[in-house]
Amino acid sequence: MFKNITRLVWILSLVSMFADIASEILYPIIPVYLQNIGFSIFLIGVLEGLAEATAGLSKGYFGNWSDRVGKRMPFVRVGYLLSALSKPMMAVFIYPIWIFFSRTIDRLGKGFRTAPRDALLSGEATLKTKGQVFSFHRGWDTLGAVFGPALALLFLYFYPGQLRWLFYIAFVPGIISVGITYFIKEKPLPTKKQISSPGFFSFFKYWKIASPTYKRLIVGLIAFALFNSSDMLLLLKVNEATGSENNVLTVYIFYxxxxxxxxxxxxxxxxxxxxxxIFLFGLILFSGIYFGMAEAGNNTLFYVLFGIYGIYMAATEGISKAWVASLVKNEEVGTAMGLFVALQSIALMVASAFAGLLWTFYGASVTFLLTAIMSILVFLFMLFFVPKTKNKMEHPQ
Structure with missing residues (x-):
């Protein structure tokens, strides 16, 4: 079953798992923590959106830079280090401007590492194995999102209400993830090395030379991202309906x-x-989930919806990256993937801010219903206008 999973993919998967333990100890409780220190739901949406936009633009920049220098690992290591350092910062600095700064440092770390890491994964796969390689990595990464909230739940059981200490605890697995990266020996890329950094927005130029299929796929994925707001709003719905931080954590662990x-x-x-x-199957699930979330109000239904949400994520998150990677050359993956995730993060910023505003004025139900309807339109676009992948790469003429 794992014959196509190389040593490098295994190591990167473990790195991501420990980094995700660090992040996911905090992710479910961040919206509650932010509300406790005075953030409104709208401000939380703006915070997450800006953090994601910072990550997105830097993903494109550092992905492009890693292609130019022909190296991936320096970017990967720095990225995981920045994210680890950002965890205790949110406990130390509690004023809004400093919270924004701390979240931005965390997302900047993600920007450093994401596209170069995905390029490493793509280089370990053939066109016929990209789906399983990206999904394998995604699965291990997500295991961190099982262990992290479980640790948070255990800690809060013994020390209820002590949310701030979790930010210090999260630093430990974050540093472990950085240490594991030193077991990777990178293979040089067959590209002319350009040591100087590119212009910050130069990765956008890739759009001009990208293949038509790549462009259509990106349009569909970004249109979807424009209405796919931060998962924190889903967790806030659970907290709002049940009034329990523990319910938020257990539902999130299950998902x-x-x-x-x-x-x-x-x-x-x-x-x-x-x-x-598989991706279209995921979109159908997504639409059904958001229709359900609009009316959800009890624990049993939340578990059902978040369980389906887990299947949706498995059918789209790693799969979408495999789809993008299958359309470009290995030496261009950093830039191509960076452009995709940059545009996606900007779209998520807009989506999160808009959803937070919509929630504030019209409530959760309207917010989730609009998202469900728009996802159906994206499904139709992807079905009729984006070609399926082929057995060989498509490149621009």
């Missing part, structure tokens, strides 16, 4: 467990029946 278990099997299936089919 990530389903996600982690389903990721690799769906990646294997995508390699056999087609990436597009």
């Amino acid at each position: 990530n467990f389903i996600y982690a278990v389903a990721a690799f099997p769906l990646g294997l299936l995508a390699d056999h029946i087609g990436i597009k089919k």
Whole structure:
């Protein structure tokens, strides 16, 4: 089953798992913590949106830079280090401007590492195995989102209400993830090395030379991201309906467990029946989930919806990256992937701010219903206008 999973993919998967433990100890409790120190739901949406936009633009920049210098690991290591350092900062600095700064440092770390790491994963896969390689990595990454909240839940059981200490605890697995990166020996890329850094927005130039299929795919993915707001709003819905931080954590753990278990099997299936089919299946699930979230009000329904949400994520998150990577050359993956995730993060910023505003004035139900309706329109666009992947790469003429 794992014959196509190389040593490098295993190591990167472990690195991501420990980094995600660090992040996910905090992720479910951040919205509650922010509300406790005076953030409104709208301001939380803006915070997450700006943090994601910072990550997105830097993903494009550092992905492009890693292509130019022909190296990936320096960017990967710095990225994981910045994210680890940002964790205790949110406990030390509690004023809004400093919270924004801390979240930005965390997302900047993600910007450093994401596209170069995804390029490393792409280089370890063939066109017929990209789905399973990206999904395998995604599954292990998501295991961190099972262990992290579980640790938070255990800690809060013994020390209820002591949210700030979790930010210090999260620093430990973050540093472990950095240490594991030193077990990777990078292979040089077959490219002319350009030591100087590119212009910050130079990765946008890739759009001019990208293939038509790549462009159509990116348009569909970004249109979807424009209405796919931060998952924190889903967690706020659970907290609002149940009034329990522990419910938020247990539902979130359950969701990530389903996600982690389903990721690799769906990646294997995508390699056999087609990436597009699995991704469209995920979009159908997403629409149903948001229609359900609009009316959800009890724990049982939240577990059902978040379980389906885990399957949706397994069918789209790693799969979408495999789809993008299958359309470009290995020496261009950093830039191509960086452009995709940059545009995606900017769209998520808009989506999160808009959803937070909509929630403030019209409530959660309207917010989730609009998202569900727009996802159906994206499904139709992807179905009719984005070609399925082929057995060989498509390159611009």
